[in-house]
Each structure stands twice: as structure tokens, then as C-alpha cells.
Amino acid sequence: MEAPAPSPVTSPRSIPSFPGRFLTGNLSDFRSNRLKLFRDVKETCGEIGTIRVGPLPMLLVSSGGIAHTILHGHANDVDGGPLVKTFVPLVGERSLVLLHGPQHRKQRKLLAPSFQREQLAHFTQTMVRYTLEAIEGWRDGQELDVHGEMASLTMRIIGKTLFDVDYRHETNELLGAMGLALEHIEYLTSSLVQIPLSWPTPRNKRVRDALHTIDTTFREMIRQRRVDHAQRKDMLSSLVQVRDEEGQPISEDQLHDDLMTIYAGHESTALSLGWTWYLLARHPEVLARVRQEVDTVLGGRPPAFEDLPHLRYTLQVIKESLRLYPVIFMLARAPTRDLDVAGYRLPKGQMILMPPYIIHRDATFFPEPERFDPDRFRPELEKQLPRYAYIPFGAGPHTCIGNHFAMMEKQLIVATMVQRLNVELVDDKELPPEVLTVTLRPAHLAMRVEHRKDASASAVS
Numbered sequence: 509m510e511a512p513a514p515s516p517v518t519s520p521r522s523i524p525s526f527p528g529r530f531l532t533g534n535l536s537d538f539r540s541n542r543l544k545l546f547r548d549v550k551e552t553c554g555e556i557g558t559i560r561v562g563p564l565p566m567l568l569v570s571s572g573g574i575a576h577t578i579l580h581g582h583a584n585d586v587d588g589g590p591l592v593k594t595f596v597p598l599v600g601e602r603s604l605v606l607l608h609g610p611q612h613r614k615q616r617k618l619l620a621p622s623f624q625r626e627q628l629a630h631f632t633q634t635m636v637r638y639t640l641e642a643i644e645g646w647r648d649g650q651e652l653d654v655h656g657e658m659a660s661l662t663m664r665i666i667g668k669t670l671f672d673v674d675y676r677h678e679t680n681e682l683l684g685a686m687g688l689a690l691e692h693i694e695y696l697t698s699s700l701v702q703i704p705l706s707w708p709t710p711r712n713k714r715v716r717d718a719l720h721t722i723d724t725t726f727r728e729m730i731r732q733r734r735v736d737h738a739q740r741k742d743m744l745s746s747l748v749q750v751r752d753e754e755g756q757p758i759s760e761d762q763l764h765d766d767l768m769t770i771y772a773g774h775e776s777t778a779l780s781l782g783w784t785w786y787l788l789a790r791h792p793e794v795l796a797r798v799r800q801e802v803d804t805v806l807g808g809r810p811p812a813f814e815d816l817p818h819l820r821y822t823l824q825v826i827k828e829s830l831r832l833y834p835v836i837f838m839l840a841r842a843p844t845r846d847l848d849v850a851g852y853r854l855p856k857g858q859m860i861l862m863p864p865y866i867i868h869r870d871a872t873f874f875p876e877p878e879r880f881d882p883d884r885f886r887p888e889l890e891k892q893l894p895r896y897a898y899i900p901f902g903a904g905p906h907t908c909i910g911n912h913f914a915m916m917e918k919q920l921i922v923a924t925m926v927q928r929l930n931v932e933l934v935d936d937k938e939l940p941p942e943v944l945t946v947t948l949r950p951a952h953l954a955m956r957v958e959h960r961k962d963a964s965a966s967a968v969s
């Protein structure tokens with residue numbers, strides 16, 4: 509009998525290397541000019557290329573299709589790699605961002621119902637009321653530090669909606685501790701040398717004190733909410749009532765890590781609001797269309813949950829600003845086994861970076877990609893986009909759990925502010941994004957505000 513013909517062995521497609529320095533590779537650009545480096549790699553290497561950050565090789569994926577296959581199709585064959593492990597001391601080892609496979613699926617299933625759009629409806633009033641209070645506090649002609657103002661507004665909103673704390677009236681100790689912990693994540697992920705938190709440096713001591721404050725406050729809140737959840741409407745009250753398939757509640761340790769992760773995840777909203785204001789102030793014609801929509805739909809009253817589907821152009825503006833400035837500008841994974849994707853061999857353990865910032869600038873799907881054009885997201889055009897072309901909230905099982913929360917909050921804040929304020933940039937220069945770890949910041953963005961005299965806006969009840 510004849511031996512079966514050997515199956516054709518196809519060797520993997522080779523992955524081009526991006527040129528760099530002999531010892532340090534692309535380290536210096538990776539640290540100080542990351543967006544330009546990513547653009548250059550795409551131009552030189554195409555859909556995938558290798559860069560070297562010091563001794564460490566990393567793959568840079570510029571194709572949305574390949575990124576989607578890794579994040580979604582191979583979700584069970586990748587983890588977050590070394591970058592995400594830096595977060596452990598802060599968010600805890602049971603954090604959603606660190607869990608993978610069945611453990612992640614189980615925890616996600618328990619948390620997901622609290623983040624469904626309809627579940628969030630009763631937070632609308634808090635979001636609008638706090639925005640109105642912020643607006644009332646601003647004087648005509650005042651120059652706002654946009655990021656600072658949006659950060660304190662969204663912080664107040666998440667404090668109230670997540671655990672029923674109003675930072676304006678209650679102790680700021682938790683807020684200060686959270687700020688320090690988040691800042692420490694930035695510090696760790698941008699430092700080359702990782703100093704363990706146990707070392708007795710002054711910074712470590714401050715961070716350990718902050719973590720202790722967060723830990724005791726969260727545990728106290730969780731215990732209290734197990735008793736008084738019926739009287740509250742915050743997200744923690746619904747989380748303490750969740751039961752798994754065996755009828756067990758989420759453990760205190762797990763809830764602690766979940767709160768920390770949700771809170772940390774929330775930070776992106778303020779950054780992305782900053783970019784939306786930057787784009788609106790630089791495009792008066794777009795701002796005028798938003799204003800016309802807001803005035804027509806709301807007729808002077810504050811927005812409610814039911815208004816959101818009618819504020820369609822406002823939503824398009826928000827989507828387009830997340831296209832140009834996806835605040836989590838790169839996603840990172842490492843295969844847990846050798847993978848073959850689109851003919852390329854992706855070796856086990858190799859860091860893979862997938863920047864939405866680059867993927868969202870694919871001219872095939874977004875002609876003239878640098879142009880700010882909210883009409884790209886008209887429903888009939890948006891429907892034609894493949895799922896992988898636009899991923900500001902990621903893809904696959906780790907897709908942002910707070911995406912509905914974020915979109916609703918942004919739509920309400922933008923509509924309320926446009927309804928009541930005229931805004932202009934203090935400085936009309938182009939603003940290069942400041943890159944911190946995985947986020948894009950609108951650094952030093954100042955906006956002058958003036959209360960609209962033509963608005964017949966009424967206060968929230």
C-alpha cells in the first residue's frame with residue numbers, strides 16, 4: 509500500500525522587524541514618542557511588525573482584523589502579559605483584568621447585569637444633577653482646566669453611583685487614596701525598574717497607606733451594604749445581592765477587587781470627555797449642530813434617560829472623538845501557547861500590542877482618517893463598519909464592562925453643558941496627546957466658558 513502523501517507544510521509568514529538602535533532598540537521612542545513610533549511601524553512593516561523595547565521584543569499589530577482575532581477568537585489562548593501584572597498590588601489578583609478563561613467568564617457573568625443599559629437608567633439624574641452643580645459653580649469668562657474639571661465631575665458621579673458617597677460633602681480620604689493608587693499604576697508601568705511595594709521608600713510608604721485606607725473603607729462599605737442594600741440604589745447594593753449558580757454571594761475579597769477595578773476603569777471617561785471638548789471647541793460647525801439638536805430635543809429642560817436615543821448627533825460626536833482619541837490607545841496581550849494568526853506565528857509569552865489609535869486610522873474604513881467627521885457614525889454608515897474597525901472599548905471577553913455607563917454619562921454631560929454654556933479654547937493650537945502608560949491625555953487643555961444668555965434652560969427637579 510502506498511504511504512499517504514505528506515500534508516503540505518506551510519512555513520509561517522515572516523514578521524518584519526522595525527529598525528532600532530543596537531542595544532536599546534526602539535526604547536527611546538517607545539518611552540517618549542510612542543504614537544509616532546506606532547505610526548512609523550505601520551508605515552514600514554504593514555499589518556504586523558516587531559519592535560524592541562530594550563532587550564524585549566514586542567509585536568505591534570496595526571490590523572484591526574488580526575487584533576480582533578487575538579482578542580476575540582483566541583481569547584482563551586492569551587493573557588494580559590507582564591504589563592497587566594503590574595496592576596496586581598493595586599487592583600488585586602482577582603481583578604477582572606487579570607482573570608482569564610472560565611474564572612473570568614464566571615465573574616463577568618455575575619457583574620454584567622449591573623452594567624446593562626436599562627439598569628443604569630436610574631443613575632441619569634445623578635449624572636445630570638452633578639453636571640448642573642458644576643456648571644453653576646463656573647463664572648462667565650472663567651478659564652477651566654478641562655481635564656481637572658471633568659475628572660472631579662466624573663469622580664463625584666462614580667462615587668455616588670458605585671457606592672453612594674458624595675465627595676463634595678463626605679470625607680475626601682478615600683478619594684485622595686484612590687488618586688494616589690491610580691497615579692502609582694501610571695508610575696509603575698512607565699518605570700523601567702520595578703521597585704517592589706514592600707521596599708521602605710517614601711513613595712512606597714505613601715502608597716501602602718493609601719491602599720490600607722482603600723482596603724478598610726471598601727470592606728466597611730461592603731459589610732454595611734450587605735445589611736442596608738434595600739435602602740440604597742448604588743451599584744454596590746446590587747452587587748451584594750448577586751448569587752452564583754450555587755446560590756453563593758460574591759465574596760468580600762472578590763468584591764473589593766471588583767470595586768477597585770471598576771473605579772480604575774472609570775478614569776477613562778474624564779479623559780475622553782476632555783478630547784470631546786477639544787474637538788467640539790475646534791469645530792464650531794459641529795458644536796452648532798449639537799446645540800441645535802440639544803435645544804430641539806430638550807427644549808430647555810435637563811436631559812433624561814428617554815432623551816438619549818434622540819440625541820443622536822451628540823452620540824455620533826462622542827463616537828467620532830473616541831475614534832480619533834481612543835483614550836485606552838493600546839491593548840496588550842501575550843499568548844499562553846504558540847499561536848498561528850493570519851499565517852503569522854505568534855510565540856508563547858511574546859508581548860503583543862494592539863493600538864486602537866492606529867487601527868482607527870485605517871483609511872479603508874475611515875477615509876481621510878485624521879479628519880474629525882461625526883457623520884461617519886450616521887447609523888446607516890456605522891452599520892457597514894466591520895466589528896474590528898472600531899474598538900475603543902476593546903474586543904472579546906474583556907470588552908469594557910462600563911461601555912454603556914461611559915457612553916450614557918458622556919452624552920448627558922455633553923448635552924447638559926452645551927445646553928447651558930458657550931465654550932471656546934483659550935489656546936487654539938493643536939494639542940499633541942500626552943501618552944501615559946496606556947492612556948491618551950489632553951494635557952493642558954484650557955477652555956473659557958460663558959453661560960448662554962439665549963438658553964431658556966430650567967433646573968433639574
Ligand code: HEM
Nearest residue numbers: 604605770773774776777780836901902906908909910914
Ligand atoms: C470612555 C470611557 C471608557 C473607555 C474608552 C474604556 C475602555 C476600556 C477598554 C479598551 C477596556 C478593555 C481593556 C483590555 O481589553 O485590555 C476596558 C475594560 C474595562 N473597563 Fe472601561 N472604558 C471606559 C469607561 C469605563 C467605565 C465608566 C467603567 C466602569 C464604570 C469601566 C470599567 C472597565 C472594567 C471593569 C474593565 C475590565 C473588563 C474586563 O477585563 O473584563 N470602563 N475599558
